[in-house]
Amino acid sequence: MTSKSQILKLYKTLLRESQKFPSYNYRKYSLRMIHDAFQENKNMTDRVLISAQIQEATRNLDIIKRQVVLGQMYSTEKLIIENVFDKV
Amino acid sequence: MPSLRTTATEHKCVLDSCRALEAEGFKITYLPVGSNGIISLEELEKAITPETSLVSVMTVNNEIGVKQPISDIGALCRDRKVFFHTDAAQAVGKIPLDVQSMKIDLMSISGHKIYGPKGIGAVYVRRRPRVRIEPLQSGGGQERGIRSGTVPAPLVVGLGEACDISQKQMAYDHTYIKKLSQRLLDQICSSLSHVIRNGDPIQTYPGCINLSFAFVEGESLLMALKDVALSSGSACTSASLEPSYVLRAIGTDEDLAHSSIRFGIGRFTTIEEVDYTVKKCIYHVTRLREMSPLWEMVQEGELI
Numbered sequence: 001m002t003s004k005s006q007i008l009k010l011y012k013t014l015l016r017e018s019q020k021f022p023s024y025n026y027r028k029y030s031l032r033m034i035h036d037a038f039q040e041n042k043n044m045t046d047r048v049l050i051s052a053q054i055q056e057a058t059r060n061l062d063i064i065k066r067q068v069v070l071g072q073m074y075s076t077e078k079l080i081i082e083n084v085f086d087k088v
Numbered sequence: 089m090p091s092l093r094t095t096a097t098e099h100k101c102v103l104d105s106c107r108a109l110e111a112e113g114f115k116i117t118y119l120p121v122g123s124n125g126i127i128s129l130e131e132l133e134k135a136i137t138p139e140t141s142l143v144s145v146m147t148v149n150n151e152i153g154v155k156q157p158i159s160d161i162g163a164l165c166r167d168r169k170v171f172f173h174t175d176a177a178q179a180v181g182k183i184p185l186d187v188q189s190m191k192i193d194l195m196s197i198s199g200h201k202i203y204g205p206k207g208i209g210a211v212y213v214r215r216r217p218r219v220r221i222e223p224l225q226s227g228g229g230q231e232r233g234i235r236s237g238t239v240p241a242p243l244v245v246g247l248g249e250a251c252d253i254s255q256k257q258m259a260y261d262h263t264y265i266k267k268l269s270q271r272l273l274d275q276i277c278s279s280l281s282h283v284i285r286n287g288d289p290i291q292t293y294p295g296c297i298n299l300s301f302a303f304v305e306g307e308s309l310l311m312a313l314k315d316v317a318l319s320s321g322s323a324c325t326s327a328s329l330e331p332s333y334v335l336r337a338i339g340t341d342e343d344l345a346h347s348s349i350r351f352g353i354g355r356f357t358t359i360e361e362v363d364y365t366v367k368k369c370i371y372h373v374t375r376l377r378e379m380s381p382l383w384e385m386v387q388e389g390e391l392i
Contacts, residue, residue, distance in 0.1 A: 025356040080315040
């Protein structure tokens, strides 16, 4: 039985783990996807569909955790876009 | 001797292969494209003769992003009983493709173009009506003699997963990329004059924009934009100092061809990256133009 707080917790965990990506592009992509996917499905009422989405989210959480670890092992320098304060 | 029909704007790998076939005695016709980069169906129809065995037209062009009328070409080829091959490397996973409805007989797929691993690709070969192909190399005779050698399983799984993800994300990615693409174009065109878009603005894939900045030298602009991964032309022609043959095929003036930049936007591109690129682009184009005597003449109304 999934509650609103459980889903919210999953959402926040996904975001928190995604922040750990050393790669700028993967990090931004992950954050955007999580936000957009949860936003799109926020009015879902069908229990079966909701549970399928939660399964998918949990699977993706595992992927994020794995890829974060790999990325941290082989990280590179920060991109110029990560250091820009409005200079050309 | 059988003959082939292809376009002048194909990827270099196709054009080079055609050249090799010509050396073996095949007759190849390189059909011209319009100024918008799209092939004329009437021209293609006229070019198909009883000796024609294959037509090869790429789905999405890698330099200017134009989409060729694949369904129409497929229908024409099926009607004339000619095999139809399409290089779909830039199209797979980005726009919907259906080999049945588009009557495609052979399709080239590239793994790394759809965020899969490098070093893997695939070719779709139609079964009905049967397309018979000869193996690239002889050896163990796997897959009924077509593919001797061992398939790199990890890479293949990567390609499969990449395709699966692309299928699920196609609509979402397309909306996102179109938004970024429009943003880039709107910002550049509202701040700079004399900017020409190479290739049809409608029959195009939004993730590939090719712009020419008049009165600016392309290599100088590329060097100024060194923080951004851009290109004038494509990777396979980067060693050459000549302007792109694709731009030449669409009739671009030599000066404008030299001052062209290709902007590639993909699944992982961010809005910040687009804004940064636009800002730098506007700044450097303006700066380089100020150094150009031709630009001065244009400003004073002495040139058109």
